Amino acid sequence: MTNQFNFEDAVKALQSGKKLNGKDGVLTSLIKQLTESALQAELEHHLANEQAPNRKNGFSTKTIKSPAGNFELETPRDRSGSFEPQLIKKNQTTLSDEIDSKILSMFSMGMSYRDINKHIEDMYGMNVATGTISAVTDKLIPELKAWQQRPLDSHYPIVWLDAIHYKVKEDGRYISKAVYTLLGLDIHGKKEILGLHLSENEGANYWLSVLTDLNNRGVKDILIAYVDGLTGFPEAIAAIFPETEVQLCIVHQIRNSMKYVASKNQKAFMADLKPVYRASTKEAAEIALDELEAKWGDAYPLVINSWRNKWHNLSAYFKYPEPIRRVIYTTNAVEAVHRQFRKLTKTKGAFPNENSLLKLLYAAY
Numbered sequence: 001m002t003n004q005f006n007f008e009d010a011v012k013a014l015q016s017g018k019k020l021n022g023k024d025g026v027l028t029s030l031i032k033q034l035t036e037s038a039l040q041a042e043l044e045h046h047l048a049n050e051q052a053p054n055r056k057n058g059f060s061t062k063t064i065k066s067p068a069g070n071f072e073l074e075t076p077r078d079r080s081g082s083f084e085p086q087l088i089k090k091n092q093t094t095l096s097d098e099i100d101s102k103i104l105s106m107f108s109m110g111m112s113y114r115d116i117n118k119h120i121e122d123m124y125g126m127n128v129a130t131g132t133i134s135a136v137t138d139k140l141i142p143e144l145k146a147w148q149q150r151p152l153d154s155h156y157p158i159v160w161l162d163a164i165h166y167k168v169k170e171d172g173r174y175i176s177k178a179v180y181t182l183l184g185l186d187i188h189g190k191k192e193i194l195g196l197h198l199s200e201n202e203g204a205n206y207w208l209s210v211l212t213d214l215n216n217r218g219v220k221d222i223l224i225a226y227v228d229g230l231t232g233f234p235e236a237i238a239a240i241f242p243e244t245e246v247q248l249c250i251v252h253q254i255r256n257s258m259k260y261v262a263s264k265n266q267k268a269f270m271a272d273l274k275p276v277y278r279a280s281t282k283e284a285a286e287i288a289l290d291e292l293e294a295k296w297g298d299a300y301p302l303v304i305n306s307w308r309n310k311w312h313n314l315s316a317y318f319k320y321p322e323p324i325r326r327v328i329y330t331t332n333a334v335e336a337v338h339r340q341f342r343k344l345t346k347t348k349g350a351f352p353n354e355n356s357l358l359k360l361l362y363a364a365y
Helices: 007-015 026-048 097-108 113-124 130-137 140-148 204-216 233-240 250-258 263-277 282-296 301-309 322-328 332-345 354-364
Strands: 056-066 069-078 155-170 173-185 191-199 221-227 245-248
Touching (some): 026 069, 097 354, 140 354, 155 191, 155 354, 173 204, 173 354, 191 354, 204 233, 221 233, 263 282, 282 301
Parallel strands (some): 155 221, 221 245
Antiparallel strands (some): 155 173, 173 191
16 A cells, blocks of 8 residues: 555645646545545455455555546455455546546537547546547436337327438448437426437338337327428328327428429519418418419419328418417427537537437437
8 A cells, every 4th residue: 555645744745836636636645545545444344244264465556537636546455356346346447427427518518529538638637538438428328228218198289200310320331310309298388309219311101110119108199290291291190199180390391382483483472372371260271372373373383282282281280279370380399409409419520320429419408
């Protein structure tokens, strides 16, 4: 064991100009002494309760990282090898959870591993390898898996469903993958993300498996589901939740419509389209749609047909009062979540694997 370093020695060392933190800092030496004393007490307690003959057997040494600085820790051993230290476990190289908490906090704010390392070095005077940071953030993965499988409420008045896309490395190349976000409004009026699901591309077949997962986790019914214009999406919802009202996002429909309208006509077309989705009743909206077709049907038949073919799901919100309509006729609620995700991931061009992406989004949530 190293020489004892008592409180008076520490004060004298500080008065003589010795650093408080760092490898040779006063506080580091005190932490080392206290830790080794505690481990020695652990071993003595272990030996006192052993049934078989056993005794002390020297020390093993390893470098411990602490908020005050790094130090060489001498861990006492026993002859039989049955001693399992609890304060600093055999494979543990970090003294305090404080550093892990700092790493997870910075990671959840979208900071890169390089920036995290720099901040840890500035705060604690210690260099943290990329592998160490990755190991700390990987602690989120079991928590993420449990969160993805957690039981849900049986009924949700509103669920918004949408996808956001990222580049993820797979089989040596980067491909675009969709993260499916399910945002629910519970019966108490609180929003929560019900799930994050990852797939190579956005499609109705995959949505079917996502909705099945919701059902398996306890969701029995959804009053209204709000989705974008994905083909087959309403049918996928009806297969799992047949009583659910499906509302297609009006904003997505408008954006898709304007792609087919010549730029010189867009302002006039939008002025004539507004009475359709801003109407006070479904009947008034259908009259406005007839007028839109009479004026623009010959020029843009694809646009008009799109509104006609999807009208059942585009017009569902008209049966609700105006305050509710403003909330439900777009997927803005879930898009707001995606805007927050983009803020965190904007500096990351791509992700090395699926877990690295999902654990970041989960940490942010």
